[in-house]
Amino acid sequence: MTKKIAVLPGDGIGPEIMAEAVKVLQALDLPLTLEWADVGGKAYENSGHPLPPATLKLAQEADAVLFGAVGDWKYDKLERALRPEQAILGLRKALGLFANFRPAICYEQLTHASSLKPELVAGLDILIIRELTGDIYFGQPRGRRTAVDGHFPGAEEAFDTMRYSRPEIERIAHVAFQAARKRNKKVTSVDKANVLETFQFWKDVVTEVHKDYPDVELDHMYVDNAAMQLVKAPKKFDVVVTGNMFGDILSDEAAMLTGSIGMLPSASLDVNNKGLYEPSHGSAPDIAGKGIANPLATILSAAMMLKFSLNLPYAAARIEAAVQSVLAQGLRTADIWSEGTSKVSTVEMGDAVVKAI
Amino acid sequence: MTKKIAVLPGDGIGPEIMAEAVKVLQALDLPLTLEWADVGGKAYENSGHPLPPATLKLAQEADAVLFGAVGDWKYDKLERALRPEQAILGLRKALGLFANFRPAICYEQLTHASSLKPELVAGLDILIIRELTGDIYFGQPRGRRTAVDGHFPGAEEAFDTMRYSRPEIERIAHVAFQAARKRNKKVTSVDKANVLETFQFWKDVVTEVHKDYPDVELDHMYVDNAAMQLVKAPKKFDVVVTGNMFGDILSDEAAMLTGSIGMLPSASLDVNNKGLYEPSHGSAPDIAGKGIANPLATILSAAMMLKFSLNLPYAAARIEAAVQSVLAQGLRTADIWSEGTSKVSTVEMGDAVVKAI
Ligand SMILES: CC(C)[C@H](C(=O)O)[C@@H](O)C(=O)O
Numbered sequence: 001m002t003k004k005i006a007v008l009p010g011d012g013i014g015p016e017i018m019a020e021a022v023k024v025l026q027a028l029d030l031p032l033t034l035e036w037a038d039v040g041g042k043a044y045e046n047s048g049h050p051l052p053p054a055t056l057k058l059a060q061e062a063d064a065v066l067f068g069a070v071g072d073w074k075y076d077k078l079e080r081a082l083r084p085e086q087a088i089l090g091l092r093k094a095l096g097l098f099a100n101f102r103p104a105i106c107y108e109q110l111t112h113a114s115s116l117k118p119e120l121v122a123g124l125d126i127l128i129i130r131e132l133t134g135d136i137y138f139g140q141p142r143g144r145r146t147a148v149d150g151h152f153p154g155a156e157e158a159f160d161t162m163r164y165s166r167p168e169i170e171r172i173a174h175v176a177f178q179a180a181r182k183r184n185k186k187v188t189s190v191d192k193a194n195v196l197e198t199f200q201f202w203k204d205v206v207t208e209v210h211k212d213y214p215d216v217e218l219d220h221m222y223v224d225n226a227a228m229q230l231v232k233a234p235k236k237f238d239v240v241v242t243g244n245m246f247g248d249i250l251s252d253e254a255a256m257l258t259g260s261i262g263m264l265p266s267a268s269l270d271v272n273n274k275g276l277y278e279p280s281h282g283s284a285p286d287i288a289g290k291g292i293a294n295p296l297a298t299i300l301s302a303a304m305m306l307k308f309s310l311n312l313p314y315a316a317a318r319i320e321a322a323v324q325s326v327l328a329q330g331l332r333t334a335d336i337w338s339e340g341t342s343k344v345s346t347v348e349m350g351d352a353v354v355k356a357i
Numbered sequence: 358m359t360k361k362i363a364v365l366p367g368d369g370i371g372p373e374i375m376a377e378a379v380k381v382l383q384a385l386d387l388p389l390t391l392e393w394a395d396v397g398g399k400a401y402e403n404s405g406h407p408l409p410p411a412t413l414k415l416a417q418e419a420d421a422v423l424f425g426a427v428g429d430w431k432y433d434k435l436e437r438a439l440r441p442e443q444a445i446l447g448l449r450k451a452l453g454l455f456a457n458f459r460p461a462i463c464y465e466q467l468t469h470a471s472s473l474k475p476e477l478v479a480g481l482d483i484l485i486i487r488e489l490t491g492d493i494y495f496g497q498p499r500g501r502r503t504a505v506d507g508h509f510p511g512a513e514e515a516f517d518t519m520r521y522s523r524p525e526i527e528r529i530a531h532v533a534f535q536a537a538r539k540r541n542k543k544v545t546s547v548d549k550a551n552v553l554e555t556f557q558f559w560k561d562v563v564t565e566v567h568k569d570y571p572d573v574e575l576d577h578m579y580v581d582n583a584a585m586q587l588v589k590a591p592k593k594f595d596v597v598v599t600g601n602m603f604g605d606i607l608s609d610e611a612a613m614l615t616g617s618i619g620m621l622p623s624a625s626l627d628v629n630n631k632g633l634y635e636p637s638h639g640s641a642p643d644i645a646g647k648g649i650a651n652p653l654a655t656i657l658s659a660a661m662m663l664k665f666s667l668n669l670p671y672a673a674a675r676i677e678a679a680v681q682s683v684l685a686q687g688l689r690t691a692d693i694w695s696e697g698t699s700k701v702s703t704v705e706m707g708d709a710v711v712k713a714i
């Protein structure tokens with residue numbers, strides 16, 4: 001049966017990297033129908049909203065969503081509800097994409113690109129699982145008001161609500177333990193239980209869910225310590241599970257540690273493994289249109305899509321092998337280039353992956 | 358006039374490192390009276406509370422507080438209100454210590470100790486200014502309840518409140534701009550304005566306060582990006598100012614990047630520059646009692662105390678010069694030791710600093 005993919009290129013380098021991922025998907029000759037729609041700043045310009053109804057409808061009907069990147073400084077002055085990032089928050093919420101998978105992998109050939117000393121990152125392969133539809137991202141109430149207590153009663157203040165319910169924590173904990181079973185059977189749950197009620201509860205519930213997974217090792221770490229241990233000894237981690245806010249920070253830190261954020265895909269899944277797939281990097285407006293962006297994170301996101309949402313693991317493996325092969329050939333976009341390798345453009349990189357398939 | 362210092366050694370390595378800092382202070386022959394009190398797990402054991410009334414009273418009466426470290430795994434099972442960390446939160450709140458200064462400095466002789474490649478950290482000198490009495494750390498309401506809305510109405514949930522009022526943001530922004538004036542005149546304000554009402558307000562207020570400091574450059578950065586840029590190019594920062602929660606994470610990440618967290622002091626000040634001074638590292642219960650902990654962060658915290666709260670900058674400079682001198686002599690505790698330097702104990706390091714004074 002033909003599956004429908006919503007293709008949302010977005011802003012900045014989004015369209016360029018998406019074109020290459022689409023080329024790679026098409027080269028595999030799979031029973032897929034691709035349908036394009038605007039999202040982010042582009043959508044705002046064309047139809048007044050970063051996530052227009054037609055785009056949302058397409059994403060809801062599709063079997064999976066392939067997402068480029070959104071955002072540009074030129075939209076900074078818009079009111080928050082109309083800014084490009086609202087599209088991604090809106091899609092997560094509307095599609096119930098509660099489980100975000102962000103691998104931080106250091107590719108053998110790219111070890112030198114890391115800020116860290118090679119021995120600390122060589123062979124690094126950690127998986128950050130971030131809860132994506134709860135926490136302070138979506139908690140109500142929030143807004144501005146006059147403070148009635150605190151340090152300055154009577155002053156203007158702004159506030160947000162952090163919250164997690166038991167089933168929200170349970171389902172992401174199950175996802176993490178199950179993922180760890182397919183890897184090195186170790187989960188680190190990151191919290192701030194020493195300060196926050198929400199994360200004391202998080203810790204309690206994760207500990208309870210762990211009883212179903214006696215074969216998986218669980219440890220708990222405070223978020224400040226996790227930010228340190230990622231720098232000090234990233235290879236000590238296997239699966240890291242945490243809330244939306246801490247996951248935002250730690251997954252970006254971990255991705256940057258690898259030195260090759262231009263290589264890292266991500267998946268955001270709902271309860272049925274329907275998902276949205278996007279590169280871990282952003283829209284990089286500074287290099288948009290120059291043809292130099294690295295399309296591999298988006299290409300690898302397409303591979304994750306085939307594996308997680310479309311049940312086409314062999315096709316996914318063909319993409320992954322092709323990416324390994326272009327790296328082995330010494331082809332590099334500017335972000336991962338080093339002395340002795342060949343610098344290629346976005347399109348050349350996409351072409352090389354297609355050729356390797 | 359004689360000044361009174363509250364000396365709170367605390368748990369783990371706290372007493373060992375504090376003994377050395379006290380030795381150094383005494384060697385300077387200053388008009389200081391030192392008074393000791395229990396804090397943290399030790400205080401809980403001796404009097405049933407991590408911050409007993411007598412300790413709080415001493416801290417309130419003193420001109421400055423010198424703090425070691427608190428915490429040990431053996432207290433993990435206690436209810437939150439009795440755990441050692443509550444002492445530090447309680448002191449911050451009771452003393453109104455809203456401005457936390459955490460320098461992240463890479464000492465020339467210790468560049469190799471960093472996880473990062475030497476060229477990325479050599480000469481690193483950034484100052485993280487963290488707001489310390491607001492944000493989600495102290496915001497009410499917080500607790501557990503039955504969810505009335507969200508993804509699982511009717512489920513048990515836990516929640517916390519993030520909040521900042523205008524005067525709270527204004528005062529920490531002034532602190533940051535004034536600190537930047539004495540340095541490289543550049544402030545990076547870290548927020549998550551794209552998601553949180555609290556941090557859109559933060560960004561707005563910092564931007565307003567900036568009008569009083571046209572000679573200082575201000576830029577804004579999202580917290581996830583800041584976590585990445587610290588890894589990628591830490592030297593691009595000068596002063597970083599942020600809220601309590603983000604500051605907790607980023608200041609620890611930055612400290613660890615230097616590779617010598619055992620060297621980094623910190624200061625937490627009130628509106629009158631009365632302050633609490635403590636090392637940036639923790640209580641390290643795993644090495645407590647072994648005599649191998651690095652006392653230099655605590656010794657340098659004592660120097661910060663002389664400078665910021667006691668108006669004794671020359672005495673502070675003598676300590677700092679003595680620390681530089683012991684490093685130049687090649688003396689190293691285990692945490693910063695490397696081939697070709699001399700490994701010394703906690704006490705030997707303290708003695709060497711005293712000798713160098
Ligand atoms: C754009 C922003 C709202 C988003 C987030 O904070 O979740 C981004 O940083 C991410 O991690 O996908």
Ligand SMILES: CC(C)[C@H](C(=O)O)[C@@H](O)C(=O)O
Nearest residue numbers: 194195224442443445446605
């Ligand atoms: C112990 C803990 C409550 C504290 C904090 O989160 O502020 C610590 O991590 C710190 O940074 O001083």
